[in-house]
Amino acid sequence: MAEQTHRIGILGSGNIFGRYVTGLARYPELNIVRVGDIDVARAKRGAAEHSIPAWGDDADLYADDSVDIVVNLTPPVHHARTTVTALEAGKHVYVEKPLATTVADGEAVLATASRTGRVLGSAPDTFLGSAAQTARKAIDSGLIGTPIGASAFIGHSKAETWHPDPAFLFQPGGGPVMDMGPYYLAALVNCLGPVATISAAGRIGVPERTVTAPGRTVDTIEVTVPTHTGAVLTFASGVIATCQMSFDVWHSELPYLEIYGSEGTLSAANPNHFDGDVRVRRHGDGDWTVLEPALELFGAVGTPEQARRGLGVRDLANAVEGGPHRANAAFAFHVLEALCSLEGSARERRSVTLTSTCERPRALFTA
Ligand SMILES: NC(=O)c1ccc[n+]([C@@H]2O[C@H](COP(=O)([O-])OP(=O)(O)OC[C@H]3O[C@@H](n4cnc5c(N)ncnc54)[C@H](O)[C@@H]3O)[C@@H](O)[C@H]2O)c1
Structure with a gap:
C-alpha cells in the first residue's frame, strides 16, 4: 500500500465531502491540502470545519502545484468536464461515481488520462471492502459451483428525505440506474466479469417529488429520468442477472444481491456498504452459513462508518506508486457503459450489446 505522502485537493464540498474527509483521515499518507468549490463560501466553511489549510474556487485548485491528486466530488453531470480539466492540469484524479454520464464523455475522460499519463480512478x-471480497472469494473458490444467474434489487435511497439538494438525483446522470447502479454493477462485474448484452424497460413513477430533508434548498423536484427500471443482463460468461433499480420502491423484502450457482446460492451484503454478512446455502444445507470475512472490516456494520469513503483514493495513491489499481478507469468505464446501455435499452426498447470489456480487478484477499 501507499508509502509516500500524497497531497490531495478535494473538488466539491457538498453533502459527501465530510465523509471523505473523515474517511481519508484514516490514512496518514493521504494529506488534504486544499478544497475547491464553485461556491467559494462553502469551500471556506468546509476548510474551516476540517482544518484544511487552503480553499478557493475550482480554478484555484487546478492551479495549485502542491496538489497531486484531485478527489472529484462534484455532481455527476460535471464529472467529465472537471476530470478532464484536472487531468490536463497534471493531476491524478479519483472521481465519484459515475465516471461520466454518457459513454462519449467517458471515452473523452479515458483518452485524456491516457494522453496526459495521469492515473485515473x-x-x-x-x-x-470485506463483503464484496468475501463474495468474490466464495465464488472463485467454487463454493456455489458454476455461476448461472444473479438477482440485484435497488430500492429507494429516499434521498428527498435526507439530501438538502437532491434534484440531481432525479435528473439525467441520476436516477436509480446512474446513482445506485454503479455499486451493484461494480459488485457484479467484480464477481462475474464483464457484461455482454442488456435488455431493459423503465418509467418515471412520480413526475414531481416533494423534498422533506432538513435544511432543504428546494421543496419540489421535477423528475426527468426513469425512476423504476427492470433489466436482464447477460454476462460474457453466460450468467444471466435480473435487476430492478428503483426510486419508487419505498419498502421491500427483496435481497440486495444474490448469485445462483450449480451447487448453491450466495446472498451478498448491501453493495453500497463495505462490510456486512455474506451468506451461502449449498444444496442439502439445512440453513444459511455466514462466511468469515475475507478481509479486515472497514468499519462497524450498521454505523455511519460504512458511509465514509477513502478506500478508492488509497487504491489510486497505491497505483500512482506503481502498485495494482483496482478501482481503475477501464473497470469504471465498463460499468458506465453497462449503465448507459441499460438506460438506452429502456429508452429505445431494444437489446443493447456492449462494446467495452474489462478485467476483473485483482482480488484483495489471499486465496
Ligand atoms: N451524498 C451522498 O450520500 C453520496 C454518496 C455517494 C456518492 N456520492 C457522489 O458524490 C458526488 C457529490 O454528491 P453530493 O451529494 O456531495 O453533491 P452536492 O450537490 O451536495 O455537492 C456538490 C458540490 O460540488 C460543487 N460543484 C458543482 N459544480 C462544480 C464544479 N464545476 N467545480 C467545483 N465544484 C462544483 C457544488 O457547489 C457543491 O458544493 C456525486 O457524484 C454523487 O453521486 C454522493
Missing part, C-alpha cells in the same frame, strides 16, 4: 470503491 473512480468510485464506487465499496467492492474493495
Whole structure:
C-alpha cells in the first residue's frame, strides 16, 4: 500500500465531502491540502470545519502545484468536464461515481488520462471492502459451483428525505440506474466479469417529488429520468442477472444481491456498504452459513462508518506508486457503459450489446 505522502485537493464540498474527509483521515499518507468549490463560501466553511489549510474556487485548485491528486466530488453531470480539466492540469484524479454520464464523455475522460499519463480512478470503491471480497472469494473458490444467474434489487435511497439538494438525483446522470447502479454493477462485474448484452424497460413513477430533508434548498423536484427500471443482463460468461433499480420502491423484502450457482446460492451484503454478512446455502444445507470475512472490516456494520469513503483514493495513491489499481478507469468505464446501455435499452426498447470489456480487478484477499 501507499508509502509516500500524497497531497490531495478535494473538488466539491457538498453533502459527501465530510465523509471523505473523515474517511481519508484514516490514512496518514493521504494529506488534504486544499478544497475547491464553485461556491467559494462553502469551500471556506468546509476548510474551516476540517482544518484544511487552503480553499478557493475550482480554478484555484487546478492551479495549485502542491496538489497531486484531485478527489472529484462534484455532481455527476460535471464529472467529465472537471476530470478532464484536472487531468490536463497534471493531476491524478479519483472521481465519484459515475465516471461520466454518457459513454462519449467517458471515452473523452479515458483518452485524456491516457494522453496526459495521469492515473485515473473512480468510485464506487465499496467492492474493495470485506463483503464484496468475501463474495468474490466464495465464488472463485467454487463454493456455489458454476455461476448461472444473479438477482440485484435497488430500492429507494429516499434521498428527498435526507439530501438538502437532491434534484440531481432525479435528473439525467441520476436516477436509480446512474446513482445506485454503479455499486451493484461494480459488485457484479467484480464477481462475474464483464457484461455482454442488456435488455431493459423503465418509467418515471412520480413526475414531481416533494423534498422533506432538513435544511432543504428546494421543496419540489421535477423528475426527468426513469425512476423504476427492470433489466436482464447477460454476462460474457453466460450468467444471466435480473435487476430492478428503483426510486419508487419505498419498502421491500427483496435481497440486495444474490448469485445462483450449480451447487448453491450466495446472498451478498448491501453493495453500497463495505462490510456486512455474506451468506451461502449449498444444496442439502439445512440453513444459511455466514462466511468469515475475507478481509479486515472497514468499519462497524450498521454505523455511519460504512458511509465514509477513502478506500478508492488509497487504491489510486497505491497505483500512482506503481502498485495494482483496482478501482481503475477501464473497470469504471465498463460499468458506465453497462449503465448507459441499460438506460438506452429502456429508452429505445431494444437489446443493447456492449462494446467495452474489462478485467476483473485483482482480488484483495489471499486465496
Ligand atoms: N451524498 C451522498 O450520500 C453520496 C454518496 C455517494 C456518492 N456520492 C457522489 O458524490 C458526488 C457529490 O454528491 P453530493 O451529494 O456531495 O453533491 P452536492 O450537490 O451536495 O455537492 C456538490 C458540490 O460540488 C460543487 N460543484 C458543482 N459544480 C462544480 C464544479 N464545476 N467545480 C467545483 N465544484 C462544483 C457544488 O457547489 C457543491 O458544493 C456525486 O457524484 C454523487 O453521486 C454522493
